[in-house]
Amino acid sequence: MSDVPARSRDTAAVIRAAALGLIAAKGYAAVSMREIADGAGIRQGGIYNHFAAKQDILRALMVDHMEALIAAWEACPERSCPPAETLDAFVRFHISYHFTRPEAVLVAYMELRSLEPENFAAVEALRDRYERILRDILARGAAEGVFALRDPAVETRALIAMLTGVTTWVREGGRLSIADITDLYVDLVRRAVGLHPAHDRTRETADV
Amino acid sequence: MSDVPARSRDTAAVIRAAALGLIAAKGYAAVSMREIADGAGIRQGGIYNHFAAKQDILRALMVDHMEALIAAWEACPERSCPPAETLDAFVRFHISYHFTRPEAVLVAYMELRSLEPENFAAVEALRDRYERILRDILARGAAEGVFALRDPAVETRALIAMLTGVTTWVREGGRLSIADITDLYVDLVRRAVGLHPAHDRTRETADV
DNA sequence: GTCTATAGGCAGATAGAC
């Protein structure tokens, strides 16, 4: 990016991109403004023409990621389907979105403790909003008798942890395609809420 | 701890305890040797009588935690039961162990990127060993036809992510007891591998 | 809006007294 003419580039965006990669790799506290500037092809002092402080870069990365994530789901047509289809769609949406932005995802859930209190509150509120999306799907399915759940609040968090964890170990070009892994997670979630798997002929096998 | 007579305390252990709490709360890079020393009730320079470098504290915390975790499972009698019982026992073991050491767990999975390459390799090897415990249980159950699985390697990671995530949101004194939450996770895992739930108290109400 | 230069402070690590 450093060979792009200065007039044709959005320096703030370049700074953010450099910061995102560095923070995802090393952690916010371990990344210096000099490294970010180097990554963005400018000098260290120049960052302050676009961000008043290092903390503002982190807040921008996290808030914008969470808002984009929520907006992307709200643009999904399947969100108004019956509970089982909506749940499948949410699983596919979550995994797909997280694979396309692995660095933003990593930062959003690893750097909460690097946020100053005010910024933390803002990001936490957005995380709650996202979590509520899944909780509402589960609660609706339970209310309609489609899902067999014991506590949608607990199960929401268990499933989100499982789904988000996929980005920590899957690498493109591995043994399984992302589509295969996604199908696998869809079935894991379906079974966890008491539905039949969608991609597997078996109902439950023998009990012990 | 700072009012304990110097002769009767293991200063290295006090330093480790202080470092564990601080690193869990703020992250390795954001914690200074001065803060650790303050927490341990000594002066900053005194740490170097017990650890040659800051990095050595982190390595000790992470390696010892992983080794203790693996050793604790290997001391569990249920590890040689049939697959379904062994899986239940593993879920209970994992959650219970993680609840008793939430700070060590947090550090062990948040600070991998703060380890220098040699130390990273050592900790990664221990993580693989632990992951293999669950993978072997799943593979054994699949081979015996007790579990309905599509890919034990993927399902291992999905389940470990789900189980480990419990420590990030559960607080003692919350709406549900830890025993209740553990039962709930046991059933989620049982259903995810195609077993019938063991605690048949399924509610179908929307309890959000 | 980017640069150079620098202020002011804190980091990890070491030396040597006791």
Place this chain on the structure above:
DNA sequence: GTCTATCTGCCTATAGAC
């Protein structure tokens, strides 16, 4: 084994030229 004192270097943020 703990202390005080200090070294060296990097940190965030700012000032002012262009």
